[in-house]
Amino acid sequence: MKKIVILGGGTGGVVVATRLSKYLHQEIISEKVKIFLVDKNKNHEFRPSYLWVATGNKKSRRYIKTT
Ligand SMILES: Cc1cc2nc3c(=O)[nH]c(=O)nc-3n(C[C@H](O)[C@H](O)[C@H](O)COP(=O)(O)OP(=O)(O)OC[C@H]3O[C@@H](n4cnc5c(N)ncnc54)[C@H](O)[C@@H]3O)c2cc1C
Structure with missing residues (x-):
């Protein structure tokens, strides 16, 4: 099995992980490839929404996802 490690789960890391998982869908299903998204924080923040x-229009908890 091939392992792909993406360092940084910010905007760029999430975009790369999403695109790669779509592109390699068959290989992931058949367990030929596994993708790991690694970040030092357990929360993902969508910063533009800050x-x-x-x-004062939105609450920050709407834009933070805990992995
Ligand atoms: C208020 C605000 C508004 C914005 N509006 C826009 C907008 O309208 N349009 C736009 O295009 N951009 C906007 N941006 C900018 C945009 O948010 C950033 O350009 C984007 O988040 C950068 O993505 P990135 O993946 O390069 O970095 P980040 O999103 O910062 O991700 C880096 C990740 O790497 C992790 N990391 C760092 N060091 C380590 C380590 N040693 N080990 C493990 N993990 C590590 C961090 O925890 C982080 O999760 C805005 C930013 C702010 C603050």
Whole structure:
């Protein structure tokens, strides 16, 4: 089995992991490939949305996902 490690689960890491998992879907299903997304934090924050948090329009918990 081939292992792909993506370092950093920010915006770029999540985009790469999503695209790779779609592109390698068959290989993942047949267990020829496994993708690991590694981050030092357990929370993923969608930072552009903090503009709405700063203006008081949205709560920050809406934009933070815990893995
Ligand atoms: C208020 C605000 C508004 C924004 N608006 C926009 C917008 O409208 N459009 C736009 O395109 N961009 C916007 N951005 C910028 C955008 O959020 C960043 O450009 C983007 O998040 C960068 O993605 P990245 O994956 O390179 O880095 P990050 O999203 O910062 O991800 C890096 C990840 O690596 C992890 N990491 C770092 N060091 C280590 C380590 N040693 N070991 C393990 N993990 C590690 C971090 O924990 C982090 O999760 C905005 C940013 C802010 C703050």
